[in-house]
Amino acid sequence: MDISREPCKEDILTAAKRIFTYVNRTPVFTCSTIDNLAGANIFFKCENFQKAGAFKSRGAVNAVLSIDPNDIKHGVATHSSGNHAAALARAALLRNIPAYIVMPEDSSKVKIAAVKSYGGRITFCTPTLAAREEKLNEVLTETHAFEIHPYNNYAIIAGQATAALELIEDQPSLDTIIAPVGGGGLLSGTALAAHYFLPSAKVIAAEPEGADDAYKSFYQSKLIPSINPDTIADGLRTSLGSLTYPIIKRLVSDIITVDDKATIDTMKLVWERMKIIIEPSSAVALAIVLQNQQRFKGQKIGIIISGGNVDLMQLPWK
Amino acid sequence: MDISREPCKEDILTAAKRIFTYVNRTPVFTCSTIDNLAGANIFFKCENFQKAGAFKSRGAVNAVLSIDPNDIKHGVATHSSGNHAAALARAALLRNIPAYIVMPEDSSKVKIAAVKSYGGRITFCTPTLAAREEKLNEVLTETHAFEIHPYNNYAIIAGQATAALELIEDQPSLDTIIAPVGGGGLLSGTALAAHYFLPSAKVIAAEPEGADDAYKSFYQSKLIPSINPDTIADGLRTSLGSLTYPIIKRLVSDIITVDDKATIDTMKLVWERMKIIIEPSSAVALAIVLQNQQRFKGQKIGIIISGGNVDLMQLPWK
Numbered sequence: 001m002d003i004s005r006e007p008c009k010e011d012i013l014t015a016a017k018r019i020f021t022y023v024n025r026t027p028v029f030t031c032s033t034i035d036n037l038a039g040a041n042i043f044f045k046c047e048n049f050q051k052a053g054a055f056k057s058r059g060a061v062n063a064v065l066s067i068d069p070n071d072i073k074h075g076v077a078t079h080s081s082g083n084h085a086a087a088l089a090r091a092a093l094l095r096n097i098p099a100y101i102v103m104p105e106d107s108s109k110v111k112i113a114a115v116k117s118y119g120g121r122i123t124f125c126t127p128t129l130a131a132r133e134e135k136l137n138e139v140l141t142e143t144h145a146f147e148i149h150p151y152n153n154y155a156i157i158a159g160q161a162t163a164a165l166e167l168i169e170d171q172p173s174l175d176t177i178i179a180p181v182g183g184g185g186l187l188s189g190t191a192l193a194a195h196y197f198l199p200s201a202k203v204i205a206a207e208p209e210g211a212d213d214a215y216k217s218f219y220q221s222k223l224i225p226s227i228n229p230d231t232i233a234d235g236l237r238t239s240l241g242s243l244t245y246p247i248i249k250r251l252v253s254d255i256i257t258v259d260d261k262a263t264i265d266t267m268k269l270v271w272e273r274m275k276i277i278i279e280p281s282s283a284v285a286l287a288i289v290l291q292n293q294q295r296f297k298g299q300k301i302g303i304i305i306s307g308g309n310v311d312l313m314q315l316p317w318k
Numbered sequence: 319m320d321i322s323r324e325p326c327k328e329d330i331l332t333a334a335k336r337i338f339t340y341v342n343r344t345p346v347f348t349c350s351t352i353d354n355l356a357g358a359n360i361f362f363k364c365e366n367f368q369k370a371g372a373f374k375s376r377g378a379v380n381a382v383l384s385i386d387p388n389d390i391k392h393g394v395a396t397h398s399s400g401n402h403a404a405a406l407a408r409a410a411l412l413r414n415i416p417a418y419i420v421m422p423e424d425s426s427k428v429k430i431a432a433v434k435s436y437g438g439r440i441t442f443c444t445p446t447l448a449a450r451e452e453k454l455n456e457v458l459t460e461t462h463a464f465e466i467h468p469y470n471n472y473a474i475i476a477g478q479a480t481a482a483l484e485l486i487e488d489q490p491s492l493d494t495i496i497a498p499v500g501g502g503g504l505l506s507g508t509a510l511a512a513h514y515f516l517p518s519a520k521v522i523a524a525e526p527e528g529a530d531d532a533y534k535s536f537y538q539s540k541l542i543p544s545i546n547p548d549t550i551a552d553g554l555r556t557s558l559g560s561l562t563y564p565i566i567k568r569l570v571s572d573i574i575t576v577d578d579k580a581t582i583d584t585m586k587l588v589w590e591r592m593k594i595i596i597e598p599s600s601a602v603a604l605a606i607v608l609q610n611q612q613r614f615k616g617q618k619i620g621i622i623i624s625g626g627n628v629d630l631m632q633l634p635w636k
Contacts, residue, residue, distance in 0.1 A: 029367075048593045049347075049592075049593055271595055271630055272428075274367075275367055275595040277589055277595060308593035312589055312590060312633070313635070315633070317630065
């Protein structure tokens with residue numbers, strides 16, 4: 001794909017074909033108890049069952065497989081504390097190139113172990129955005145690797161769009177599709193997929209109150225970065241990017257925020273009733289439905305469960 | 319079905335048709351990480367996604383729907399601290415009859431809440447088998463309800479057999495099928511299903527070392543009850559019954575025991591890598607594969623994940 005412009009319909013379909021054999025077509029689950037609680041019909045696209053435990057594998061595989069092999073012959077690199085790091089390391093393995101991952105030194109052991117398990121080469125840095133970017137620049141200079149940003153990259157966005165594409169294929173009559181928003185890779189991809197393949201559906205974003213940069217940016221119509229985000233939803237602490245924001249501003253209907261208590265309660269509800277492990281960042285999407293029942297009543301709602309990578313020794317309801 | 323004799327092939331097929339609309343056809347999951355660890359191809363029949371969170375819904379629905387309506391017009395009754403209680407309460411709702419459940423007063427809050435959520439009428443008793451049976455007899459006399467034993471009942475066994483039947487339909491070339499054994503309802507049903515629908519497969523049972531009555535009974539060729547069972551696998555503390563034991567003795571190839579540490583490690587591994595919630599009783603089955611790798615190497619193995627009802631406030635690895 002031409003990664004210098006916003007993904008078109010064909011780019012998303014091509015991404016789906018490209019990544020097909022390297023990622024899981026994840027199932028769509030339903031739960032009658034949660035439907036009764038919500039007063040709506042909810043279809044959960046289970047990206048917690050995705051390779052490396054999150055939707056990030058879609059974008060990472062699409063990026064690594066769609067970029068000119070010459071450009072990435074020295075490897076790929078990124079800074080990430082989370083799921084993108086593991087997904088990129090795994091994707092690099094498919095092309096047998098190194099993945100250089102800059103990780104903040106306070107990253108969870110589980111995430112570090114995941115990156116290592118896929119052969120990722122980790123450089124640790126102090127946990128600030130400035131230190132991460134500085135260290136990544138050093139790594140890029142040293143290795144001549146190609147940077148793959150976690151979300152501000154059109155190949156990544158086209159890859160993430162395939163989750164909603166599959167959900168729409170499985171459930172073609174959804175009224176609303178909800179995705180969580182951090183940097184906006186999943187959300188912008190979801191919005192593009194709905195725009196091209198189910199334009200009648202509204203796309204709504206769910207965001208933690210303690211990291212509401214997307215909400216502010218959306219309603220103040222300018223990019224407002226996240227400063228000192230404070231939320232249990234570790235995947236959603238990042239700020240929108242220059243490529244994701246315009247897509248979101250144009251194609252998303254609304255952004256709704258929710259507090260961490262509701263997120264934790266919702267996460268526990270899903271574990272108890274659906275018997276699936278979802279991370280806090282995923283619970284945010286269902287939480288906005290349960291917190292705004294009148295608004296969603298009677299609708300057919302698709303929810304992207306973004307991932308299932310949780311440190312089982314550090315559960316939030318302990 | 320004629321519940322006075324061991325289920326035949328036709329009884330299992332009829333049970334499958336009878337319960338079809340009232341239980342989930344659960345998915346079969348695989349996990350490449352666990353396959354690599356085990357050196358085998360493992361197919362997990364996910365009864366943790368079953369109605370009421372466990373395979374018990376199959377037997378309970380089959381029993382309630384196959385018994386003469388006249389016999390159960392005053393309701394059904396059982397004593398159970400666990401999944402059978404909730405499953406029977408739910409099944410009784412389908413026929414709009416009461417379910418009287420005798421539960422030990424130390425039953426987990428989660429299990430009590432589940433029974434109540436299905437409208438079960440609970441009588442508490444002191445937590446001994448004698449007290450449970452005595453209290454159940456009182457309830458039966460008082461209510462004229464019909465007793466549905468959790469496993470020593472041929473309609474229950476035929477219902478539980480449908481889990482393995484579906485697994486065999488989905489994966490017709492399994493070498494081995496493994497089920498955990500407590501009272502033996504699931505195991506005897508699994509053994510019957512394999513006998514009729516995949517006779518080339520061996521059926522092997524997994525049992526906790528601290529509740530190894532089935533292992534002892536199997537190898538000493540007589541029913542030896544469980545005395546003071548001590549295991550984290552709360553679903554497997556019961557003893558084999560007079561109806562389940564002969565089927566197991568005749569059709570099961572082997573019973574392998576495992577200690578609780580291996581069970582807990584395996585449970586955590588499944589949560590972490592498969593992102594599904596399974597209860598300790600289910601982890602026992604995979605644990606015997608991981609503990610006996612040479613024996614199972616290269617095989618195609620079906621494992622019945624019996625259920626996913628876990629108190630999230632009381633995880634065993636805390």
